[in-house]
Amino acid sequence: MFSPDDTPPVLSPELRHFATPTPINDLEQVIDRLVDISLQTHIGATRMSKLIGNKGIILQLFYTRCTGVCPGTTAMLKTVAKQLGPRIGKDIVVLSLSLDAERETLADLKRFAEKHRLPTGWYTASCSKADLETLVRQLRLSVTASKGSDGTIKHASQIVYGSNVSGRWRMINAELPKPELIRDMIELTIDGLAYKRRR
Amino acid sequence: MKSSPLQAGGLKPFVDALPVPGRLAETPMSAIPALAPRYYSYGTPKCYTLREHEAFHQFHRDLPPTLMWTYNGTFPGPIIAHRLGTPAAVRRINDLNPNYRGFGIVETVLHNHGGWQSPEDDGWPMDFIHPGEERMYLIPNQVPDNDRSHWASTVWYHDHVADHTAGNVYHGLAGMVNQFDDVDSDNENDTNPLALRLPSGAYDVPLVLHDYILNRDGSLYFDQMEDAGQVGNLFCVNGKVQPYLNVARRKYRFRFLCASQARHFRLKLSNGASFHVIASDGGLLEAPVEVKNLYIVPGERYEIIVDFSKFPLGTQLALINDVDQKDGNKPANIGRVAIPMMLFVINRDAPDPSRLPAKLQSITPPDLSKVVATRTIKFHRSKGAWMINDRFWNPDVPLFRCRLGTAERWIVTNGSGGWDHPFHVHVENYQVLKRNGKTPPLIERGRKDIMNLAGGDSIEIFIQFHRYAGRYTVHCHNTGHEDLAMMGWVDVQP
Numbered sequence: 001m002f003s004p005d006d007t008p009p010v011l012s013p014e015l016r017h018f019a020t021p022t023p024i025n026d027l028e029q030v031i032d033r034l035v036d037i038s039l040q041t042h043i044g045a046t047r048m049s050k051l052i053g054n055k056g057i058i059l060q061l062f063y064t065r066c067t068g069v070c071p072g073t074t075a076m077l078k079t080v081a082k083q084l085g086p087r088i089g090k091d092i093v094v095l096s097l098s099l100d101a102e103r104e105t106l107a108d109l110k111r112f113a114e115k116h117r118l119p120t121g122w123y124t125a126s127c128s129k130a131d132l133e134t135l136v137r138q139l140r141l142s143v144t145a146s147k148g149s150d151g152t153i154k155h156a157s158q159i160v161y162g163s164n165v166s167g168r169w170r171m172i173n174a175e176l177p178k179p180e181l182i183r184d185m186i187e188l189t190i191d192g193l194a195y196k197r198r199r
Numbered sequence: 200m201k202s203s204p205l206q207a208g209g210l211k212p213f214v215d216a217l218p219v220p221g222r223l224a225e226t227p228m229s230a231i232p233a234l235a236p237r238y239y240s241y242g243t244p245k246c247y248t249l250r251e252h253e254a255f256h257q258f259h260r261d262l263p264p265t266l267m268w269t270y271n272g273t274f275p276g277p278i279i280a281h282r283l284g285t286p287a288a289v290r291r292i293n294d295l296n297p298n299y300r301g302f303g304i305v306e307t308v309l310h311n312h313g314g315w316q317s318p319e320d321d322g323w324p325m326d327f328i329h330p331g332e333e334r335m336y337l338i339p340n341q342v343p344d345n346d347r348s349h350w351a352s353t354v355w356y357h358d359h360v361a362d363h364t365a366g367n368v369y370h371g372l373a374g375m376v377n378q379f380d381d382v383d384s385d386n387e388n389d390t391n392p393l394a395l396r397l398p399s400g401a402y403d404v405p406l407v408l409h410d411y412i413l414n415r416d417g418s419l420y421f422d423q424m425e426d427a428g429q430v431g432n433l434f435c436v437n438g439k440v441q442p443y444l445n446v447a448r449r450k451y452r453f454r455f456l457c458a459s460q461a462r463h464f465r466l467k468l469s470n471g472a473s474f475h476v477i478a479s480d481g482g483l484l485e486a487p488v489e490v491k492n493l494y495i496v497p498g499e500r501y502e503i504i505v506d507f508s509k510f511p512l513g514t515q516l517a518l519i520n521d522v523d524q525k526d527g528n529k530p531a532n533i534g535r536v537a538i539p540m541m542l543f544v545i546n547r548d549a550p551d552p553s554r555l556p557a558k559l560q561s562i563t564p565p566d567l568s569k570v571v572a573t574r575t576i577k578f579h580r581s582k583g584a585w586m587i588n589d590r591f592w593n594p595d596v597p598l599f600r601c602r603l604g605t606a607e608r609w610i611v612t613n614g615s616g617g618w619d620h621p622f623h624v625h626v627e628n629y630q631v632l633k634r635n636g637k638t639p640p641l642i643e644r645g646r647k648d649i650m651n652l653a654g655g656d657s658i659e660i661f662i663q664f665h666r667y668a669g670r671y672t673v674h675c676h677n678t679g680h681e682d683l684a685m686m687g688w689v690d691v692q693p
Contacts, residue, residue: 008214009443009544012515018539021209024415025432030422140424156583167300169423170362173584176591185362
């Protein structure tokens with residue numbers, strides 16, 4: 001690499017309008033660790049940081065009354081969790097966090113977990129509306145309550161995965177046709193060096 | 200750390216000289232592991248080494264150094280100069296920090312973008328290596344079917360790992376390849392009558408375009424959750440914010456590579472002077488095309504000749520981008536802003552033996568009699584996500600299957616007005632038959648591997664599968680879209 005001349009030019013008068021300095025952006029810090037919000041999980045109260053610990057996390061934003069994308073996302077995640085087998089709970093947690101902070105009850109969360117026979121290490125949870133807004137903003141996800149009175153919430157079927165340890169965060173659409181691919185992307189991102197499944 | 204200029208209002212333009220990446224030196228055969236027989240398939244190769252490792256890079260004199268991921272310690276990476284007919288074996292060593300924390304992933308893939316090589320040497324997104332590992336690539340530097348038209352072109356290499364390409368390329372894993380042959384011979388004094396004698400040496404200058412966002416401590420700002428693709432506020436050429444280049448009163452060849460994630464540029468000179476486009480992604484055009492501006496999108500390359508002898512000594516010319524882009528989706532408007540990218544300062548005279556020939560080459564026209572299938576490839580957004588033909592990327596299932604030795608007509612569309620998608624095919628170049636039902640403009644009539652699809656656009660291309668069977672990756676080169684599964688592959692079967 002060479003620089004042919006290191007004496008900056010004196011800008012000619014006709015170009016001085018191009019001399020405006022570019023400000024450095026003071027942007028809000030991008031995602032590094034998931035915001036440490038309080039959670040009410042189906043098995044008790046905790047905080048996000050404690051729930052994750054040093055594990056990777058798969059985060060599904062859902063609500064138990066959803067009849068839109070959530071049933072499909074949950075079904076896909078169950079397949080992924082089955083493929084991950086004993087890793088769920090051991091080094092990866094799954095958090096299904098409700099977008100319906102106002103209506104979701106502990107009983108709803110427990111019922112959902114029982115109905116779907118969620119394995120140990122997969123938590124259903126809710127949090128305060130303010131905390132939910134903070135998290136959704138951090139994840140840059142679009143979530144909007146329906147204008148109608150039916151209580152539906154419009155949201156994409158993205159699941160977020162990553163790790164507070166590695167600082168790597170990605171999202172993937174749960175409608176991808178192959179749960180194996182979702183599993184691969186999650187493991188590649190969370191495991192890094194330990195991931196060996198080239199395809 | 201010099202913080203006062205930042206506090207005073209930002210980074211001044213034109214205070215750093217344009218750095219020009221050096222050419223990568225050949226690695227002695229004795230310094231690399233013994234090559235398998237396949238690396239001799241096209242003759243004894245020249246060997247090169249690319250080592251991926253962290254290194255500090257300074258974007259601007261008033262900014263603290265930025266820790267980047269580099270090839271051989273520089274950003275952009277060194278230029279690899281290939282000669283058609285002389286194969287190359289490229290050894291890639293992943294020496295990135297295994298304990299790195301943050302965006303991107305230290306498991307990496309090397310894609311030779313625009314090169315004609317077997318899919319196994321092309322950079323399949325799941326064919327990554329970990330830190331501490333290495334692998335070889337065979338770059339044949341051959342010409343398909345002994346095509347008499349010439350194929351030397353500006354190619355580039357960059358990371359292509361699944362799910363993390365945007366972050367890894369933003370970290371700095373990108374560099375340029377210059378291909379030469381007897382026609383485009385890298386010698387403006389060439390006495391070979393075939394040689395075009397285009398500007399060469401110090402007058403053949405790569406210009407790698409980027410946009411970045413940096414934090415005040417010099418670290419990279421990157422939003423891992425931005426699904427439209429991130430656009431930056433710092434306009435960089437060869438890794439410097441708005442640099443300057445002292446030039447002589449003579450002809451220069453500039454090779455533009457848009458290595459941005461999502462930003463488009465329309466380039467022009469501040470005095471409105473025209474220049475000549477001589478090449479696009481896949482090599483020289485048939486003849487120089489005189490233009491007053493040049494539109495370029497992520498992944499795309501164009502080469503131009505600027506003749507500074509038309510201007511008096513002391514003239515300063517800014518290279519301007521007049522695309523206003525607020526987010527990764529698409530430009531907000533074109534022609535209403537004037538963003539300086541760099542400054543040319545004409546500060547000396549110099550002899551100019553180079554030429555700008557009226558005729559550059561004859562490009563073999565598409566042989567439509569070889570077309571065995573017409574297919575539609577639709578880039579679109581659905582279910583809140585990016586898709587191709589209603590599908591997400593799936594490494595196990597191709598978009599469709601093609602037959603080696605045949606040609607196809609693909610109609611590639613972007614149905615939405617909300618987003619642009621630079622359409623890229625690996626391994627083979629293509630030729631554009633029509634853009635929106637019309638003959639494409641002159642600068643799009645060469646061989647291409649990137650074509651921008653604005654909302655509602657439809658292009659018709661001719662593509663041949665000459666020699667290599669295997670997986671040809673097809674994707675949007677807004678790498679934010681690509682990482683969110685706007686990618687597929689074509690299975691070319693023997």
